[in-house]
Amino acid sequence: MARNPVTWLGSPTFPKAAHTALADTQLRQNLRKATGTIRGRRAAAVGEMTDWEQLRVAGEQIKNDVLARLDTLLVQLEESVTARGGVVHWARDAEEANRIVLDLCREEGANEVVKVKSMATAEIGLNEALEAGGVHAIETDLAELIVQLGDDRPSHILVPAIHRNRSEIREIFQRRMGVEVSDEPADLAEAARVYLREKFLTTKVAISGANFAVADTGSIVVLESEGNGRMCLTLPDTLITVMGIEKLVPTWQDLEVFLQLLPRSSTAERMNPYTSVWTGVTEGDGPQRFHLVLIDNGRTATLEDSVGRQALRCIRCSACLNVCPVYERTGGQSYGSVYPGPIGAILTPQLVGDMHDPQAASLPYASSLCGACFEVCPVRIDIPSVLTHLRAEAVEAKGLTAESVAMAAAAWVFREASRYEKAQKAGSLARFLARDGRITSLPWPGSKWTSSRDVPAPPSESFRAWWRKNRG
């Protein structure tokens, strides 16, 4: 089986990637500003809802139900879509999905396609696969276009160019569109509008992802802010939608919950500007050929894991990225995947499905377990619990290491109070390393701590020694 393109080939492990990112002062400033702003706005948008916690629980339960009945709901979706004139394709992995989409483009005779922003197509590396097959994909989401024109990689789920500020965007637009433009947001948007409008009117095939698919009606739902998505979903003759198999909701009514949860969590809006819904093909209205490509790409394997499967509840809102102190400082590209941040740290390694991969195995450790992600997750994914669960898998895959020996030794000491007390006494001798009550330098791995932090000198008497003497 080919490697899963959900991680970028050759990406360093998280600590190595973070080392580079942390030194990029422009990146740090861009992220500090962007995440700080969106954090505040999300808190305000959520704060005005009196039933937010009930909505979160409802979102969690609907998604749990979907995951429990995925086999039958998917068949139901296929039947509904087919009944309304759509064609459903099933793809086991990225390679299969890319081949299906490329073949469909070729059948249409298209050498250019317009794209609605989609995580599923980014996950499978569709643009690169199409390019290799002679089909050029044009991203129409503004941020996605910035990434594409900048020959860059995305760094955020919702705002893939969040690591860029407007003067950097201006530079990219001038270089790639050959236009003079200021760094005013309105001017930049106008430049993109002129560039894209012509593409909308001339391109015959569009490719989208899906935020939701309603099993009982076969309706596909896309939420967006710019309207460019709606252009793609209505103007071309053929629409190809690529969707992860977990994106289902059972009924139309279930959308009620998610259409409240998603905009407030992602863009901090009460309602997103554009919600497009289509059901198969409607004669004389919109694309006349509709293909739905359902991708697995590691999801069935993830579903097998009773702890890890909750990552499949994710609705790609990005709230966890925006509140994550690690993400804010390292940026999304450090995670080496289209799925960065806390959700990426639990989803990416599961989709890769191989903890012997050092990059994937480093991701669950990219967290201080502060829990801010769980607190904001609209579908209550307990990210910290999944992180520790995946760390256990990483430890098992690594086998015997210096760390595992040290951990086993520490556990052996802690299992018996008498051993622990002896170790305490021996350890307290480290106080002779201290000057003025602090230790400023320790040998490896302690050096990782003392590189930026002092260690207090251990006291001559532990608490238990004091207790024994005075109270025992």
Place this chain on the structure above:
Amino acid sequence: MRVRVALFATCLTDTFFPETARAVVRLLERLGCSVDFPLGQTCCGQMHFNTGYREHAKPLARKYTDVFRDYDHVVAPSGSCAGMVREIHPTLGESPPRTFELAEFLVDVLGVTDVGAWFPHRVTYHPTCHSLRMLGVGDKPLALLRAVKALDLVELPDSTHCCGFGGTFAVKNAETSTAMLADKMTSVLSTGAEVLSAGDNSCLMHIGGGLSRLRAGVRPVHLAEILASTEEDPWLATR
């Protein structure tokens, strides 16, 4: 009837910060509790569990249950360790004894916010992540601090942001941890406080270790030590 309490000192406080554990004893006894320290206790297993060594954490969780099973209340001067016991030990197959973080115990069980403390210093308070998000202690520690006589409490900007400790995260991702620490120290220094308080010595060791490296002139002091301090028996800088 006197409330019978077992102190779970936590391995870190027992070993590195005995003055915190002594302060808990002094404070709880002053409030009329009878305090015991079962000597069989060691560590709750959090470091092992959080680093991915679940199997090593299991016997430590079992040991915790065995050591404390006969007590009505176990009190720990740590939101993180109390969170490990309450939230994680059940996932390791244990039914842990009733365990509280200190501020929760004072406010919820003993029903006090004014513990009769006196602490004539300018203090800022960092609510630690696990006390905040695992245990949900909310502003109980602040209510306790507000009732301390002579204490000048200054609000910490961005107080709920993690300090970057995260157990082995601080060494496995030392640079990211340090970047988080830098911002936390900036917040602390902006308050002009001379004392940084928190309910976890682990986070205090981290922020304090950074402040000490910079010779920043701010001292980390555990909440228990502030609450134990009185006019008759005041807190004295021991380090």
